[in-house]
Amino acid sequence: MRTPVFNRIALIGLGLIGSSIARGARESGAANEIVGTARSEKTRARVVELGILDQVMETAVEAVEGADLVVICVPVQTTGAIAEAIAPHLKKGAVVTDVGSVKQAVVRDVEPHIPDGCAFVAGHPVAGTEFSGPDAGFAELFHNRWTILTPSDKSTPEAVGHLTEFWKALGSNVEVMAPDHHDLVLAITSHIPHLIAYNIVGTVADLETDTRSEVIRYSASGFRDFTRIAASDPTMWRDIFLANRNAVLEMLGRFSEDLSTLQRAIRRGEGDKLFELFTRTRNIRRNIIEAGQETEEPDFGRGHPLASEND
Numbered sequence: 001m002r003t004p005v006f007n008r009i010a011l012i013g014l015g016l017i018g019s020s021i022a023r024g025a026r027e028s029g030a031a032n033e034i035v036g037t038a039r040s041e042k043t044r045a046r047v048v049e050l051g052i053l054d055q056v057m058e059t060a061v062e063a064v065e066g067a068d069l070v071v072i073c074v075p076v077q078t079t080g081a082i083a084e085a086i087a088p089h090l091k092k093g094a095v096v097t098d099v100g101s102v103k104q105a106v107v108r109d110v111e112p113h114i115p116d117g118c119a120f121v122a123g124h125p126v127a128g129t130e131f132s133g134p135d136a137g138f139a140e141l142f143h144n145r146w147t148i149l150t151p152s153d154k155s156t157p158e159a160v161g162h163l164t165e166f167w168k169a170l171g172s173n174v175e176v177m178a179p180d181h182h183d184l185v186l187a188i189t190s191h192i193p194h195l196i197a198y199n200i201v202g203t204v205a206d207l208e209t210d211t212r213s214e215v216i217r218y219s220a221s222g223f224r225d226f227t228r229i230a231a232s233d234p235t236m237w238r239d240i241f242l243a244n245r246n247a248v249l250e251m252l253g254r255f256s257e258d259l260s261t262l263q264r265a266i267r268r269g270e271g272d273k274l275f276e277l278f279t280r281t282r283n284i285r286r287n288i289i290e291a292g293q294e295t296e297e298p299d300f301g302r303g304h305p306l307a308s309e310n311d
């Protein structure tokens, strides 16, 4: 077992991400003591049953008492309210972080509540699945994935250092960048792909209703992979699009222009243009596989929970 990075950590929110951090921290020895809470009695009771925490508290205020690291693992629009509630109860010197998929809005909502003597470093583990809740979590979720830390005014170099060490102990690689840069990068790599998946699955569902056709029966031809992404948690993704509105709209503009170019190429029968793009995109996938961020298996390894990925 390694030397713990933090003595006591408190997890606020015990769904896929919170429960995976709990499991990863325990397995790696990154924390001496792991406590936490969730909104509903049902989730809290389930986490007690699973035995993945040392103690489950009824409220966030109780959970953060004496904690050296507090990790807020709730939908992004809720993060500010949690920060406000726990702020007066934080231990002096505590580090607060989060795992939200959008960073500018979280920094804006959380920082004003962080008391002097405590530090806040926003974070985003770019790892996940389309499943939610404490049963969906697993210790290896962060292995060989990236965690992005986005320091801001209330961050200290020591807090960034300790948090980096913590995420590395959970098997993650760590990158530091500005919150606005994070939001732009994630808009195109994660948020727009989810929007496309939600849209295409919605279109197909309407088509089925309108025409009573059998599109879903023949879905293995590509549509199926969109349905996996479009099964992602509705609350989480509603919050992401609202919180990252500007970056998403900016990237959606570019995407629409490129789509129009493709539309024109198809209409004009310009096969060379299509071929050139499809060749370039094939190379991009090769690069992703070479970077260890995907598997080459025909089903993308989706049969195994460790291989499915989302963020």
Ligand code: NAP
Binding pocket: 012, 013, 014, 015, 016, 017, 018, 037, 038, 039, 040, 041, 043, 044, 060, 073, 074, 075, 076, 078, 082, 099, 100, 101, 102, 124, 125, 126, 127, 128, 129, 130, 131, 132, 133, 134, 233, 236, 310, 311
């Ligand atoms: P999840 O499985 O749905 O879990 C959310 C947890 O937050 C649940 O335990 C829920 O409690 C709790 N919660 C919600 N509102 C709360 C409140 N007001 N007070 C206390 N607890 C509250 O979601 P998740 O996938 O872990 O996502 C959590 C965060 O991680 C989100 O901000 C998301 O953007 C980010 N993230 C997600 C992924 C992914 O792929 N899923 C990847 C990277 C980052 P109940 O169970 O009692 O309702």
